[in-house]
Amino acid sequence: MSSLKRGTRKGLHVDQSELLCKNGCGYYGNPSWQGYCSKCYRDIVQKSRQRQIESDHEYAKRLQQQYAAENRGSPGASGGSGSGRELSFSKFEEKKTQHTGSKTRTVKKLFKSKSSSTVKGSPSQEGKLTPQASPKEPVLSPESQKTVNEFIEGLRIVRSRAFAQELYKSAQHFIHRMQNSAYLPIEEQSEMVHDFYNSMSERLQKHPTAGGLTAEQQAQLLDGVEKHITTRLHQLLFCPSITDDEQRDLKLQDRIRSLNWVTPQMLDTGIKEDDAQVQGLTDQAIAAIIEVGSQRSPQEKLSCLVRCCQHIFELLRVSHDAPASADEFLPALIYITLRANPPLLHSNVQYITRFANPSRLMAGEAGYYFTNLCCAVAFLESLDAQALSLSQEDFDRYMSGEAVPPKPQQNDQADGYTCEGLILMQENIKGLKELNAKHDKLMEDAKQLQQEMQGFRDGVIKQIQDVLARTPLDIKPRQPLQLAGTPDSPNQQDLLLSPSTVGYPQAGAGLQAVTLDTENEDNLNLPPPLVPQVVSTQAADSSGP
């Protein structure tokens, strides 16, 4: 298609009156065959196609070689063959512009389809809540449907029903207008969106029935409008084919990839890398910044960014123990961006810049973080040896992947060639060793404790035995026997004595005797001082059989 177009461009200056084939074969030519006759035209087209196929093959081969070279060397190998790569890239671009969009925008497509398939909105209220199902978009994506519902929900705070409907309609109308003006330069589209925000804001402030709304509610409504519009128009406005956003994305991604050797020390971040908590927070921050790409509206993107930055501040607090200032924050953000290498970073930045409500970007916290992100991107794009306080040769060598910067932290493994996994493994081994040692110590302690307990037990037994030896328990019940004068039942006497003396093992029996004793009501009538022994023997005798 495109080659034909280019062909016609060539053929345009051929005079229309020249009716014969350009090849001079004697047959009549035709303007739609670029002035050739049908036969010659077919030949030419075939030739050019052949050429195209050949060049494609060549390109593919070159790409393959490049990848192989990249895989063989370190990941930073791209810088070394800079010129060759540049060449192939421009070729790639050329091809891309030829096949307008559809074929090459795979990265983007991949992300879009992913993002739309991951979040499944509730399809329950479809018919009810879309008053205007426009013929142009018969089915809304689940995400769009969700925001439509949210938007309608948000409009509930407007008291006047008519006004709410008016707002909804104007938003709907604006969406259609934008859908029809996708061919406009992106700046104009951005302008249109901003104008719409402004007009909405003005309407909210000036409308008589909106007077009851607080400033907060108005802001809330404007947020709703913004979210609604941007989510619905995301497909059109994000990384549009009329801009070079995607190429810039790829360039930036390549650039960040080739900078993967930059360490936090070079950026003076002061992050304590080997701290486990810091690593956890780093991972969280990286996850948050990558998530920016999967959101649709600028607000959601920004809130991901805010989350990322909060993790960074947390991380800095762990490392510095004081509130972080921009002097520490920006390098840390740069480092996180470098580590994360978020896909479509440039597109995301552009999208937010163009279509977020300007007031949000100017003053709010999110705006501050976003500005810092812009700074980080700009810094990474223009990063040179001086900015990292390296010599130019070192910088070039690192960029080309010839050398890897030495690790400044002097761990037990001194070489800087260990990858992250290995470092983690070594740390784990170290941890396991420590754990092992701790376990051994615990076992030792337990054994010692056991011994001590054994010793204690033995000691106690020994002491008891000593005591028993010193004060033997076999106290002869001589006196009571003599008093009672009944030597025929010494066992009973022993039992009786036992509760009043030492805790004898057979105390139970003695107790029984005593209780028997007390239970005997006849005993109460007896005179207590003189003949207790007699009473007891009686009781024992009575209970005996």
Next chain:
Amino acid sequence: MAAGGARGHQFKVVLLGEGCVGKTSLVLRYCEDKFNDKHISTLQASFLTKKLNIAGKRVNLAIWDTAGQERFHALGPIYYRDSNGAILVYDITDEDSFQKVKNWVKELRKMLGSEVTLCIAGNKIDLEKQRNVPAEEAEAYATSVGAKHFHTSAKLNKGVEEMFLDLTKRMLEKDTNSKPDATAKPGSTRRNIQITEDEPQEQKSGCC
């Protein structure tokens, strides 16, 4: 641009200054009234807000700290885009930091014109004995560029409150004077955010 009206005035103030001149201490002193304190409630000192009420007008200050290291100097314009005010901090014991302030003033005036309200803060006056920047010179310079000079000490809490108050008042004045054209602005200034230099758009092939 400062949004006036029902929501009060919104001002963006950037803090510029070299690495260790005490930008962070200044802003922490102002917003939290603390200095080198373990009990500072905020996790970060890079973006802080302060609500003020000046003569019945509600003002919301958003104070943006900037990274002062030399390597980030080129990023300045991204930071101070659209700001209403700027506080340029130097260390009175450090002549170099005062030179940096001069550079920033030049840049700010070039990028934002006279729209931006400037304050120059000579910080660390508790170290008066080690002063290396003559007070008269600094003040004369400030008046020559239409800025106001303050002697501050975050440690002793001197001049901080006054500086922010004065800056806010002057921003308010400017804002009320230039109200009419404030609405037309955002669209045009926004363009500067382009991250890298634009490559020229290739010409469309001239077929019809």
